Amino acid sequence: MNRFDYLRPSTVAEAVAAASVPGSAYLAAGTNLLDLMKGGVVRPERLVDVSRLPGLDGIEALPDGALRIGARVRNADLAHDRDFARRFPAVAEALLSGASAQLRNAATVGGNLLQRTRCAYFYDPASACNKREPGAGCDALEGENRLHAVLGWSERCIATHPSDFCVPLVALGAIVEIEGPAGRREVPLEEFHLLPGETPERESVLAPGELVVALRLPPGADAFAAHARYVKLRERTSYAFAVVSAAAMLRMEGGTIAEARLALGGVALKPWRAREAEAVLAGARPEAATFRRAAEAALEGARPSGENGFKIELARRIAARALALAAAGTPERIPALPASPMAPVSGGALHG
Amino acid sequence: MSWSITLTVNGEPRRVELDDPRVTLLDLLRERLDLTGSKKGCDRGQCGACTVLLDGRRVNSCLALAISHDGAEVVTIEGLARDGALHxxxxxxxxxxxxxxxxxxxxxxxxxxxxxxxxxxxxxxxxxxxxxxxxxxxxxxxxxxxxxxxxxxxxxxxxxxxxxx
CATH class of the missing domain: 1.10.150.120 ([2Fe-2S]-binding domain)
Known part of the structure; x- marks a missing residue:
């Protein structure tokens, strides 16, 4: 790990001023940043510790029906908040399907948004990576790339965004609240992360010094609570990043889908909202054929970036399964294995 | 530059002078306080061998900067037994x-x-x-x-x- 200066400002304004100096990085729990620093992947010259900043650790119901989640709220605290889990069960399930209990006890909401890709070539300073070193090339293109992106990638970068939490959030239209040198602004989560294009080193819309202070779920986002699931395919039972994942939410009226939300994880460098699929579902009856058509719409335009063509069909199946599970209804309690694709759809076949 | 931090470790207040902000909580416990029960396995948050209770919550002490947790309460494996009786x-x-x-x-x-x-x-x-x-x-x-x-x-x-x- 490189040497660095350590600062612990006591207000958001002081933190923003401190982190506006080039070479600075914000430190919250550090569960991703310290790992990256130990590997020499990132080498910030100064750490601005925001882990004690006041006013960023609350979960607050706003008068207009929105819910505001402070950036310092820990993943475990949010997932186990009874009111939150009741209103946003797919978000709680996604949180509990990520990382380990120890990491969820430390990791924060803001840090989850800003975690870096787990691409092995990004993590290995001896490999070429345009994200780590712009213009260096991308060793993933000709390397071990079975888990890389199938949507939104470029020849410069085929990495994926690793978050589970962000997948149902983007489906629900979450808003990111940001404080920066130029004041306060808000950005929809859907526009927060950037696709790689020609500049994969630019990962989010954040300008130097800008700090995520909160996430907001808009009024009405809890209308999907009765039919909301997250499904995550992993290469082992637990404690693994998604090969592909899907968050599916339905608002049912009578026997018809009044409104649907669908987002995919593990397929692109950002949590991928599938609006085309949502359009297929709106007004339809919740049937397997409809879910399959929606899943096909979600993966329209997908193409392999290497030895990962299998992920496209896998993502379709996981999306269709998430929709079928959502249609069956949110379970009373989050399953023992959150987001497991191995759980049967009640009343249906295990593999459908 | 140096920093002085105070931790309550297994019920006892401990004051530690840090000459380097890079010290993790795990290294502080093992190298500065001679509490070698917490193990360094992967040192990257993947194996759990370094798990301690930090302010009552289990965390990976290898991924926590000691300086960031000034004032915290830490319980390690050495702090579980009571009066010679195992937890x-x-x-x-x-x-x-x-x-x-x-x-x-x-x-x-x-x-x-x-x-x-x-x-x-x-x-x-x-x-x-x-x-x-x-x-x-x-x-x-x-x-x-x-x-x-x-x-x-x-x-x-x-x-x-x-x-x-």
Missing amino acids: PVQAAFIEHDAFQCGYCTPGQIMSAVGLIGEGQAGDDPERVREGMSGNLCRCAAYKGITEAVLEAQRRMGQDGWEEAA
Whole structure:
């Protein structure tokens, strides 16, 4: 790990001023940043510790029906908040399907948004990576790339965004609240992360010094609570990043889908909202054929970036399964294995 | 530049001078306070051998900067036994053969104490296994570990055991 200066400002304004100096990085729990620093992947010259900043650790119901989640709220605290889990069960399930209990006890909401890709070539300073070193090339293109992106990638970068939490959030239209040198602004989560294009080193819309202070779920986002699931395919039972994942939410009226939300994880460098699929579902009856058509719409335009063509069909199946599970209804309690694709759809076949 | 931090470790206030902000909580415990029960396995948050309770919550001490936790309360494996009597989780690990080489065991036990405190797993072995998935055991003593955690939890419920520190 490189040497660095350590600062612990006591207000958001002081933190923003401190982190506006080039070479600075914000430190919250550090569960991703310290790992990256130990590997020499990132080498910030100064750490601005925001882990004690006041006013960023609350979960607050706003008068207009929105819910505001402070950036310092820990993943475990949010997932186990009874009111939150009741209103946003797919978000709680996604949180509990990520990382380990120890990491969820430390990791924060803001840090989850800003975690870096787990691409092995990004993590290995001896490999070429345009994200780590712009213009260096991308060793993933000709390397071990079975888990890389199938949507939104470029020849410069085929990495994926690793978050589970962000997948149902983007489906629900979450808003990111940001404080920066130029004041306060808000950005929809859907526009927060950037696709790689020609500049994969630019990962989010954040300008130097800008700090995520909160996430907001808009009024009405809890209308999907009765039919909301997250499904995550992993290469082992637990404690693994998604090969592909899907968050599916339905608002049912009578026997018809009044409104649907669908987002995919593990397929692109950002949590991928599938609006085309949502359009297929709106007004339809919740049937397997409809879910399959929606899943096909979600993966329209997908193409392999290497030895990962299998992920496209896998993502379709996981999306269709998430929709079928959502249609069956949110379970009373989050399953023992959150987001497991191995759980049967009640009343249906295990593999459908 | 140097920093002075104070931690309550296993119930005792400890003051540590840090000449370098890079010191992790794990290295501080092991190298500065001679509490070598917490193990350094992967040092990257993947194996769980370094698990301690930090302000009552189980965390990977290898991924925590000590300086960032000035004033915190830490419980390590050394702080579990009381008056020479093993903590119920320690006793259950021995009774259920929940280890072989023992290297991961302090982390497993601290994680189990954290899990039981969180109260999310109940008596469901599947939930215990999922809740313990951040602790790897390369000897694969998982069967004994699951049994030990369930047994310790039952016993702690009956005896009204209060958490250490």
